[in-house]
Amino acid sequence: MTEQEIFEKVKAVIADKLSVEPEKITLEARFIEDLGADSLDTVELIMGLEDEFGLEISDEDAEKIRTVKDAVAYIQSKLG
């Protein structure tokens, strides 16, 4: 999967879980500050990404994922 493909999928998950307009979901966007997520939203978001990509994301790793870019990079590294 290319970075672009991952980004598109991540975008879809974010749009669904956070109910935000897809245009707002840029690589630089921060989940809490820019996309309005609260602590429970971020839990749900991580669960959504796990389901979408068939991954398990540890709480430790999850805490480091703060932007869309973080998520894409993390998923890319996991998928190899």
Place this chain on the structure above:
Amino acid sequence: MRRVVVTGLGPLTPIGVGAEAYHRAQLEGKSGVRPITRFDASALPVRIAAEVDVNPEDYLDKKELRRLDRFVQYALIAAELALKDAGLEPSALDPERVGTLVGTGIGGMETWEAQSKVFLERGPNRISPFFIPMMIANMASAHIAMRYGFMGPSSTAVTACATGSDAIGQAFRMVQLGEADVVLAGGTEAAITPMAIGAFAVMRALSTRNEEPTKASRPFTLSRDGFVMGEGAGVLVLEEYEHARRRGARIYAEVVGFGRSADAHHITEPHPEGKGAALAMRRALRDAQVNPEEVGYINAHGTSTPVGDRAEVLAIKKVFGEHAKRLMVSSTKSMIGHLLGAAGAVEAIATVQALYHGVIPPTINLEDPDPELDLDFVPEPREARVEYALSNSFAFGGQNAVLLFRRV
């Protein structure tokens, strides 16, 4: 003690949304019972219910909706209706003097069922992080407070079918005692789900008159065979009298008495002679120092179950003696079904409307009155100026709550 009046009505019921529509539907003797559309009920012994006809998206935004169980959505809609009806602009109120007390009998049943499925199929790590905050019973009051920034006392009554009356009674005390000047009080319920309908059905609590939905809720008749599940919410604006007078509010009625009791008898059956019910009615009268003879109307609990209706009639006779025959007694549930935790609230609204408009809402479907139950059940709406009216609510577990209102 401070006086408490009702200045806003927010009914979200199966026969009408908003005070006017609800009032009009009662006078038409409309039934809100129909085949269940919310889910496929074909495998259940009970396939009818009284669903509300409302589009939550007209009131709440999409993101909000996804994070709110239906019982909270209904409460928020009813609260908005009540504030509008009261002519209250939330920003014009002192937010620290506004309380919230909207109860529920069950809470987030729909969410519970959906997440149980996730838990069983996918394990505990896949439960939604919103499951608890969506499901817990206190969230109706909490969300109303959050939405408007009301920082007065916020609480929740959870007394099954007595919830709505219990909440209004407790809110009445809050205002009486000066804890708040305005309280949004009432009840909400959204339990038309496969599990709840199935569960009440196996208790044999529900009517199985599937072929004639509008005839199924028939309190006080010989052929009554159980209640019909309803859903919705009712929120009332209770306001301290001077606060209401100063702003020139329309006053629907005054709350003057609140009485509670326990049957201390059985988990689901009422006391056969209505002992606890009678106690609660007496306490509501005593609370206001009103004589039984001064009461003109009782909005009955009247669920249409064989034992419940009988016990209530016996209790009324016990409290009112000879005067029982002169009283008008009607059951709004004949039209809207049983809204469980919201029942007491939407019935309090009907009671207040009866006093304010001078028309008693009917008990519909009274085609074959039970000869043992020989009170005036008002089969047609009736014009009558009544000074005092009671609204009865009796719950599983034998918890009873009764409100007394006075015409202003």
